[in-house]
Amino acid sequence: xxxxxxxxTGAAGxxxxxxxxxxxxxxxxxxLVDLTDKVxxxxxxxxxxxxxxxxxxxxxxxxxxxxxxxxxxxxxxxAPLKFLGLVAGxxxxxxxxxxxxxxEWDRVFNINLRANxxxxxxxxPALRAADGASIVTVSSWYGKSGHGFFGAYCASKAGVISLxxxxxxxxxGDKIRVNSVAPGNVATSMHLDALHxxxxxxxxxxxxMKKTEWDKIPVGRAAEPSEIASAxxxxxxxxxxxxxxxxxDVNGGCLFS
Amino acid sequence: xxxxxxxxxxxxxxxxxxxxxxxxxxxDGYGVVIADIDPEVGGxxxxxxxxxxxxxxxxxxxxxxxxxxxxxxxxxxxxxxxGISVMVNNAGFNKPEPFLEATEKTxxxxxxxxxLGVLIGIQEAAKAMIADGTxxxxxxxxxxxxxxxxxxxxxxxxxxxxxxxxxxxxARALAGKGITVNAFGPGVVDTPLWxxxxxxLLAMGASSAPGEAMNSLASQILLGRVAKPxxxxxxxxxxxxxxxxxxTGQVLLIDGGMILQ
Numbered sequence: 001x002x003x004x005x006x007x008x009t010g011a012a013g014x015x016x017x018x019x020x021x022x023x024x025x026x027x028x029x030x031x032l033v034d035l036t037d038k039v040x041x042x043x044x045x046x047x048x049x050x051x052x053x054x055x056x057x058x059x060x061x062x063x064x065x066x067x068x069x070x071x072x073x074x075x076x077x078x079a080p081l082k083f084l085g086l087v088a089g090x091x092x093x094x095x096x097x098x099x100x101x102x103x104e105w106d107r108v109f110n111i112n113l114r115a116n117x118x119x120x121x122x123x124x125p126a127l128r129a130a131d132g133a134s135i136v137t138v139s140s141w142y143g144k145s146g147h148g149f150f151g152a153y154c155a156s157k158a159g160v161i162s163l164x165x166x167x168x169x170x171x172x173g174d175k176i177r178v179n180s181v182a183p184g185n186v187a188t189s190m191h192l193d194a195l196h197x198x199x200x201x202x203x204x205x206x207x208x209m210k211k212t213e214w215d216k217i218p219v220g221r222a223a224e225p226s227e228i229a230s231a232x233x234x235x236x237x238x239x240x241x242x243x244x245x246x247x248x249d250v251n252g253g254c255l256f257s
Numbered sequence: 258x259x260x261x262x263x264x265x266x267x268x269x270x271x272x273x274x275x276x277x278x279x280x281x282x283x284x285d286g287y288g289v290v291i292a293d294i295d296p297e298v299g300g301x302x303x304x305x306x307x308x309x310x311x312x313x314x315x316x317x318x319x320x321x322x323x324x325x326x327x328x329x330x331x332x333x334x335x336x337x338x339x340g341i342s343v344m345v346n347n348a349g350f351n352k353p354e355p356f357l358e359a360t361e362k363t364x365x366x367x368x369x370x371x372x373l374g375v376l377i378g379i380q381e382a383a384k385a386m387i388a389d390g391t392x393x394x395x396x397x398x399x400x401x402x403x404x405x406x407x408x409x410x411x412x413x414x415x416x417x418x419x420x421x422x423x424x425x426x427x428a429r430a431l432a433g434k435g436i437t438v439n440a441f442g443p444g445v446v447d448t449p450l451w452x453x454x455x456x457x458l459l460a461m462g463a464s465s466a467p468g469e470a471m472n473s474l475a476s477q478i479l480l481g482r483v484a485k486p487x488x489x490x491x492x493x494x495x496x497x498x499x500x501x502x503x504x505t506g507q508v509l510l511i512d513g514g515m516i517l518q
Contacts, residue, residue, distance in 0.1 A: 165517045172479035172514055218432035223503045230500035239491025242484050244514035253432055253505040256425040 003079035004130075005029045006236070007070060007123065009061055009115075010088030012039040014188030015138060017046070018225035019085060022233045024052035028083060031073045032056045035088075053077055061088055061115040067122050080130035083236050084123050086116045086137045086160075091190055092152040094197050105152045112156035113163065120167055128174040135171075136235045137164050137180045138228070139247060141255045144182060149201065157182075161247055168245035177244040179235045184251025185213060185222040218253030264338030265497075266290040266330050268321050268378060269348030271299040273448035274398065277486040278345055278493050280306055283313055285494070288338030292319035292330040293348070313338075321348045321374030327381045340389050343497045344382030346375040346420075347398040351413040351450060353457045364412045371416035372423065379427045383436055392435035394497050397424050399442040399508055404518050409463055410454075417442070421508050428506030437505040439496050444512025445474045445483040479514030488513075 006023055010016040011032030020032055024046050032043045032054060043056030055073050059066035074081055092100075092108045116137060127133040142150055143157025161180055168178040185191050199209035214221060231250045234240050249257065265282045269275040271293035279289045283306060291306070293299040296318050303316045315337055317330035334341045349371040352363050375397050386393035402410065403417030420440060427438040445451060455464070455471045464470040475483045492511045495501055510518065 168514050168517065169479055172481065177480075177514075218429050218505055219437075219503060220432070227503040231495075231504075234491075234495045234500055239495055241491065242480065242488035242511050242513050243492065243509075244479055245517040246510055246514075248504075248509060249507045250501075250504050251507075252503050253428050253507075256428070256506045 003029065004082035005031065005074055005077050005079045006083030006085060007031045007033065007074065007081065008085040008087060009033045009119065010138075011056070012036050012042050013087070013190065014225040015183070015186060015228045016087040017042055018229040019087060019232050020046045020054065021050060022226065022229040023083070023085070023236065024050035024054055026233055026237060027052075029053040029077045029079055030055070031070055031077070033059050033061065033070055033088070035060055061119060062110045064118050064122060067119075074126070081123065081126040082130050082133045084119065084127060084133075084135045085232060085236070086119060086135065088115065089138060089157075091194050092150060094149045094194070094201050096149055097151045100151060108152040109156050109159075112153070113159040116160060116163060120163075124171065124174075124176070127176050132175045134177045134179070134236050134240070135167060136232050137178070138232075139164070139180045139182045141182050141184045141249065141251045144249075144257045145255060149198065164247065165245050172244055177235075177240070179240070179243055179245065180247040181228060181231045181235065182247050182249045182251065183223060183228045184217060184249075184254040186225055186228055187222040188225055191222060216254050217251070221252065223250060223252060263287045264290070264334040264341045265343035265345065266292055266334050266341060266382065267345040267347055268292045268319060268327075268330075268374070269398075271295050271302050273450060274443065274446060274486045274489050275345070275347040276302055277490045278347065279314070281490045281494050282343065282497070283310060285497075287343065288313045288315075288334070290315055290317050290330050290334045290337075292317045292321075292327075294318065294320050319348075321346075321378060322369045324377050324381065327377050331381050331385050335385060335389070340391055341382060341385050342391050342393045344378060344393065344395045345398070345493070346378035346395070348374055349398060349416070349450075351410055351454055353409045353413075353454060353461060353463070355461065355463070356408050356411050359411050367412040367416050368419070371413070372419035375420050375423050379423065379438065383427070383431055383434070386436055387434050395427065395431075395436060395438045396493060396496050397438070397440040399424070399440040401442050401444045401510055401512050401516050403442060403508075404510065405516050409458065409461070424508065425506045432505055437502070439501065439504055439506065440508045441489065441492050441496060442508055442510040442512070443484060443489050444478065444510070444515045445471065446489060447483050447485055451483070477515055478512065482513065484511065484513055
């Protein structure tokens, strides 16, 4: 396949890193973006293990002033931008609606939803120019159903699914497909930290909290990050060419929707 | 590639989407049983698909509403290919009727093939997989009509909603055995089923020219065209591949962006 570039946010996290490895093996050159400087090291490691061109950019995706650094790396690679992977997201401070600080709501929405809108706005011209491209958002099963103590997170991820639909409708004529992957529980530090926090909130042990959550999953375990990456790879690749506006639920059966 | 233990059964595989799925399974190294009610077209399909690998494709005459027929097709798969690791419950049909005129006869015929046929297919494939210790993949053909009802094909819409429910029930029942059950839902696809639908809608007076009903539906598709069977196969391949091992009980719509659900 001819040269193609992809941009991936949240690339230093569990799902982001696994997706970078997968897409690099699929033949993409990649610009990995994350708030943490660690993303440069991740890029070096993925480049070394796959042989692909992979560079890291430390940037705050909530601020478009930082996007120029991403543009420069895309230009340096020199291949058309065929893929935008919007993986970056944060969990909220666990708490009821009654006690939730509106600043926390804003923080979660800024990163999980508003930044994705800004990134789409910024990269649509380049994706359109590539004459055949795809955007994949990472939503969540929590975006398809509300859950106590996660009001901001759930609503932000529901917003991601809705934004995916709107973008799919607007961009089909530009040969840009837009789809979402909705993971269930994934064995990343984000999930395990959340289990610790929720256990403390509910006054139970971590093991008991983990059992409570994992027993709800028919497959009986959380996903490996690579299992989310494989769905993103599918949506980015030729086998997904007739899909747009779709959400793929990779959740071990914990929610049927 | 060895075909040992890489057997698959595809119902309704003589033509349309089923045939394309069978072709792709063979490309991936599977031995495939073409299970279909039509021995004439089925025989031709086997002859054509078997040109490259005559030992990897076989026909079984199957009426999916008959448990004995389905059992026999699965037995052939285990005997010829050493097991069954993929079951695609794809057979289905549609007969449009205006909503107020939909008959009991049509209801029972469609529900029997499209819903009961899928229940039997899941059950018999799962029994064989459990007996063999196979961590198999069961894939059912749903439809966008299972997510949103269409006025002129109420029984079909209901039968495809049933396929989605059966997929979910089976996913819960079989996860502990390492068997995943998922469905895919095509939108408007250029297949014999939709050609007949277009003709039936014309005969019914729901459209006024050949192709009009299809085109009117196509105008609601974001990608601007109806699907070819090959557009659907990529998603089905994803569902039988290891790439989807963490998915069960899910429905993937391949509608080119139509109902956005």
